[in-house]
Amino acid sequence: MKNIFFILLLTVLAGGCSKDKPLVISSEDYHSSVGRLTDVMVHDIFSPPVASRVYAYSNIAAYEVIAQGSERFTSLSEEFEELKKIPKADSTKQINLRLAAVVAQMEIGKKLIFSEESISTFHDSLSGVWKKQNEEEFFDSQEYGKAVAAVISEWMDKDNYKETRTMPKFSVYSEDPSRWQPTPPAYMDGIEPHWAKIRPFIMDSASQFKPAPHPDFSLQKDTNFYKELIEVYNVKNNMAETGDASEEMKMARFWDCNPYVSTTRGHLMFATKKITPGGHWIGICKIACQKNNLDFEETVYAYTTTSIAMADAFISTWDEKYRSELIRPETLINKYIDENWKPVLQTPPFPEYPSGHSVVSGAAATILTRLFGDLTFDDDTEVKYGLPVRSFASFNQAAEEAAMSRLYGGIHFRSAIEKGLEQGKAIGAYVVDDLEVKSLY
Incomplete structure (x- = not known):
């Protein structure tokens, strides 16, 4: 009897000390990792196009890992000629592909942001939990995730981003009355004037989805351009009469997504930090994934396809912005109509045509509709x-x-909005x- 009891005790103790159980990595772990990257980009004040690049490469790194062990998803190395195939996971090691995917995503994210310590701290907090569960599996998986990140990093470094960092700034001097000029209150230079030189992901070129031209610039009252200018002026004035409770005002503020809003208090100027348009749609992707109870692999796939479409949408948008170099409504209204007029939102520091929100939203919505159908959702x-939360039928x-x-x-003028939405849906x-x-x- 004593021998039986002793054997049972050893069995219980052995089970309690075992670290042979496989690590359980859930889709929520991946949501958390993407969310941390978004938070860091808000803190670091990343511009919308640059943020889209971060989302694309970091999610692709994770996707390449999960595609290796999937019968449903295939490697993007078959799509991108310059992307080498990632090394195969060593079958003699305890490699958890889900954990390796999270590691690869964080490693690429860390390379692309400024506040690396924030990502490292987040990684360390997760690592402490995972190491306690199965130390060998954790280290094998982490090593593999970093190896995959190295392959993605090599491909990423050849997309011409580094070269654009040394290219000249946008010249604001011009006698052309239709050409974009910096806007108040900060009068910032035009951001990312060379973004169209970034290597696209899926598009053949930055100009593949060049939108139809905007109405010819004119300040004659019977022209389409002037009619659109007056529309912007009147819409804002009508909204001012109804106050902040108007539905139009709520829409404007909800979709502001300006990562750097300059606020002036006396002689002090500071920034109010917000999410980018791409970051907002990444948030919507998360909502859709959770509502559909997607597993880890499906979640990574949803983020990756959405990110790729948005990254190309920004390249396409910026290609046209710095080709047309169209002036913003605020500049014209202040100069020719009403010097005291101010827009509801702070005008972003880059040319007007087309609307980046419209292009990126059209692209993201098209991908998400393919992934999830006409999903109703509450956007928090x-x-x-x-x-506040806003609800949408699709x-x-x-x-x-x-x-x-x-x-x-x-x-924005109406043409930038309507043509931009068409452009985004086509992408x-x-x-x-x-x-x-x-x-x-």
């Missing part, structure tokens, strides 16, 4: 930035509202076809 992405409805918010905000459809994006619902 902006709650942490002091804005991704396309959200994209249309995001686009129109730029008119209500007083920062999204192209990505869906080229990558053969799968339905997840």
Whole structure:
């Protein structure tokens, strides 16, 4: 009897000390990792196009890991000629592909942001838990995730981003009355004037989805351009009469997504930090993933396809912005109509045409509709930035509202909004076809 009891005791003790159980990595772990990257980019004040690059490469790193062990998802190295195949996971080691995917995502993210310590601290907090569960599996998986990140990093470094850092700034001097000029209150230089030189992911070139031209610049009252200018002026004035409670005002503020809003108090100027347009749609992607109870692999796939479409959308948008170099409504209204007029939103520091929100929202909504169908959802992405939840019947409805918010905000002409939305949907459809994006619902 004593021998039996002793054997049972040893069994219990051995089980309690065992570290042979495989690590359990959930889709929520991945959501948390992407969320931390978003928080760091808000802190570091990343511009919208640069943020889109961070989302794309970090998610692709994770995707390449999970694609290796999947019968459903295939490596993007078959799509991107310059992307080498990642090394195969060593079958003699205890490699958890999900953990390796999180590591690869964080390693690439850490290379692309400024506040590396924040990502490292987050990684260390997770590592402490995972190491206690299965130390050998943790270290084997971490080593493999870093090896994958090295391959992605090598490919990433050849996209011409570094070269654009040394290219000349946008010259603001011009006698052309239609050409963009810096806007108040900070009068910042035009950001990322060479973004069209970044290597696209799926598009053949930055100009592949060049939008139809905007109306010819004219200050004659019977022209389409002037009519659009007066529309911006009147819409804002009408909203001012109804106050902050108007639906148009709520839309404008909800979709502001300006990562750097300059605020002046006397002689002091400081920045109010917010999420980027791409970051907002990444938040919507998370909502859709959670509502559909996607597993880890499906979650990574959703983030990756959405990120790729948005990254190409920003390249396409910036290509046209710095080709047309169109002036903003605020500049013209202040000079020719009403010097005291101010838009609801702060005008972003780059040319007007097309609306970046419209292009990116159209692209993201097209991808998400393919992934999830016409999903109804409550968008709480902006709650942490002091804005209430808004509800949508579909991704396309959200994209249309995001686009129109730029008119209500007083920062875009109607043509930039409507043509931009068409441009974005075309980019999204192209990505869906080229990558053969799968339905997840």
